[in-house]
Amino acid sequence: MGEELKQAFDQFRNGSELFVQRTRQINDFRPIAREVLAQLVAKGSVTNEDLTGLIHLFRPKPVGELADKYLAHLVADESKAKELGEKLQATGLGGYTAPGRLKIHDLTTEQLREVHAMLRDAFNVTTAAEAAQLCAAYDRKKVTYVTPGIYSPWLHYIQPELFPILNDATKAFFKAQGLPVEYPALIARVPELVQAMGSRDLGLLDAFAWGQQPEEISEDPTNGEWRKAKWIRRISREDWELYFKTCGEVVAHFGLDANSPLLAMNLNRNPSDGVLMNLSNRATVMMGYVGHVEVMIMLPEGATTSLLGKSILSTGLFSSPANAEATRITPAVLKERYAELLPAIIAAGTELLSRSKSSPYRKHHIPDLYRMTTEPDFREKALDFLIEGKGEWPGTTATSTTNYWVFQANPKSYDSVGALRDNAVDRWTINAHKKSIHAGDKVILWNTGSAAGCYALATVTTEVTPMAPEGEKYSLAGNFGEVQDRVGLAIDLNLWDRPILWEAVKDEGLGLKAGSQGTNFTATLDQYNFFLQ
Numbered sequence: 410m411g412e413e414l415k416q417a418f419d420q421f422r423n424g425s426e427l428f429v430q431r432t433r434q435i436n437d438f439r440p441i442a443r444e445v446l447a448q449l450v451a452k453g454s455v456t457n458e459d460l461t462g463l464i465h466l467f468r469p470k471p472v473g474e475l476a477d478k479y480l481a482h483l484v485a486d487e488s489k490a491k492e493l494g495e496k497l498q499a500t501g502l503g504g505y506t507a508p509g510r511l512k513i514h515d516l517t518t519e520q521l522r523e524v525h526a527m528l529r530d531a532f533n534v535t536t537a538a539e540a541a542q543l544c545a546a547y548d549r550k551k552v553t554y555v556t557p558g559i560y561s562p563w564l565h566y567i568q569p570e571l572f573p574i575l576n577d578a579t580k581a582f583f584k585a586q587g588l589p590v591e592y593p594a595l596i597a598r599v600p601e602l603v604q605a606m607g608s609r610d611l612g613l614l615d616a617f618a619w620g621q622q623p624e625e626i627s628e629d630p631t632n633g634e635w636r637k638a639k640w641i642r643r644i645s646r647e648d649w650e651l652y653f654k655t656c657g658e659v660v661a662h663f664g665l666d667a668n669s670p671l672l673a674m675n676l677n678r679n680p681s682d683g684v685l686m687n688l689s690n691r692a693t694v695m696m697g698y699v700g701h702v703e704v705m706i707m708l709p710e711g712a713t714t715s716l717l718g719k720s721i722l723s724t725g726l727f728s729s730p731a732n733a734e735a736t737r738i739t740p741a742v743l744k745e746r747y748a749e750l751l752p753a754i755i756a757a758g759t760e761l762l763s764r765s766k767s768s769p770y771r772k773h774h775i776p777d778l779y780r781m782t783t784e785p786d787f788r789e790k791a792l793d794f795l796i797e798g799k800g801e802w803p804g805t806t807a808t809s810t811t812n813y814w815v816f817q818a819n820p821k822s823y824d825s826v827g828a829l830r831d832n833a834v835d836r837w838t839i840n841a842h843k844k845s846i847h848a849g850d851k852v853i854l855w856n857t858g859s860a861a862g863c864y865a866l867a868t869v870t871t872e873v874t875p876m877a878p879e880g881e882k883y884s885l886a887g888n889f890g891e892v893q894d895r896v897g898l899a900i901d902l903n904l905w906d907r908p909i910l911w912e913a914v915k916d917e918g919l920g921l922k923a924g925s926q927g928t929n930f931t932a933t934l935d936q937y938n939f940f941l942q
Contacts, residue, residue: 418606421617422728429692429735431616432725438502442467442566445493446528448484455525458482460513467504467562501699505615506562506576512913513554520552531567537600540571545593557592565611573599574615582618629775637934640682640698641795648740649792652696656686656782662755663762667779671762673770674778688758689765691727705737707757716749733757777804812850813932815923820858824883829865829905833879836895841929843873846896851937855923862910863940871897909940
């Protein structure tokens with residue numbers, strides 16, 4: 410936990426889009442989440458339905474009108490539930506992290522009593538030692554399903570300076586800093602990290618850790634996947650043209666070419682959907698869809714009030730130094746006030762670039778977004794493809810050829826759960842689509858039977874070829890022990906002990922082909938991403 414990490418955190422805090430997004434969640438979403446939990450505790454008891462409601466209410470994607478459905482379980486007072494639902498929907502925000510489980514079921518009365526007591530007592534602890542003791546006592550009860558990956562965000566919303574969030578990203582980050590990932594021990598040690606990084610809010614540390622996940626750098630870091638995002642078509646062509654016109658004016662003013670280290674154009678990696686242009690370490694112009702279209706622009710401190718008055722959706726200060734504002738407006742306001750706002754955006758950019766050498770987000774830069782900004786003919790063809798589905802993509806980066814599949818196992822024939830538990834799954838039998846399944850494709854591993862569901866996500870590592878099974882002890886019947894056409898697999902997300910069961914997702918409208926007789930079925934990016942969340 411040295412000076413280099415502190416500098417990286419300061420850079421994150423000084424204007425990254427991820428920081429701006431998390432700050433909005435801290436200011437607008439988290440107080441509502443805390444009040445929901447307080448109302449739940451005040452009921453005096455919790456049910457399996459209550460805990461399932463918390464999971465859905467606090468997922469990263471805004472729940473919209475479904476908030477009323479979940480709050481009806483969570484809050485005893487009907488008028489209070491309605492009030493909280495209206496507030497939550499007004500934020501247009503979701504929670505910090507997605508749990509690996511969509512439903513809590515079959516907890517006993519005693520187990521539910523333990524969960525309620527933990528939530529109740531979390532409001533009263535005052536030190537890290539007390540918080541660690543509370544969670545250690547709870548974990549010893551071994552309550553099914555409601556483990557740190559599920560409950561740590563709830564405790565964080567209650568006491569954001571005492572309870573860290575534990576998920577895959579933060580586990581890797583905490584390990585890298587020499588901290589334990591066993592939750593009570595982590596709580597006791599996390600003050601060391603707080604002191605080293607100079608931030609008491611563990612929600613910011615969670616966002617920072619998420620942004621530290623390593624990513625491969627390529628010409629297009631998404632391999633064209635960004636063009637499949639459904640929200641792109643929810644933004645009108647007129648608004649897209651306005652966005653790229655604004656970015657183009659900024660790029661032209663500062664003479665930023667395609668290889669400038671100061672510029673990064675990419676898609677949001679946050680709960681909100683959108684595209685952004687970063688100058689140095691600050692999001693300068695962003696357009697997103699969060700139930701409505703909004704534009705975020707960087708303005709000098711004080712310019713929001715003087716130029717826009719009340720014609721804004723929200724605004725907040727960048728920090729260190731706090732000399733610029735991230736202001737959200739509608740595209741209509743940007744168009745109407747364009748002549749006044751563009752010089753202000755450039756003024757804020759001038760100050761920023763005067764003390765900058767590069768953008769930390771350059772590794773996420775998508776070259777074709779730059780071409781859409783600077784080449785009108787390219788932009789026209791690109792928007793034809795993106796919005797209207799016309800023609801072919803005009804860029805040099807080919808559309809991703811990644812395919813998505815369901816690989817299915819029958820527990821009567823193959824012990825896939827045992828193989829996943831033992832980290833032994835490195836191949837899978839292919840009985841269909843043999844000419845279409847290729848290395849790099851993504852896979853939903855599905856078990857049939859009484860506990861049907863998604864038990865892992867994986868990547869295909871080889872072409873289809875004859876292979877022996879990974880181990881005969883997992884073959885329960887049939888000819889699984891023989892050499893057959895198979896592909897190699899790398900498990901990306903192992904859910905053997907926390908599967909996402911069909912019972913929990915059957916009403917989500919996924920259209921998943923799993924459950925029929927067979928081994929290999931086609932799937933979609935949206936279906937894969939649903940389980941990835």
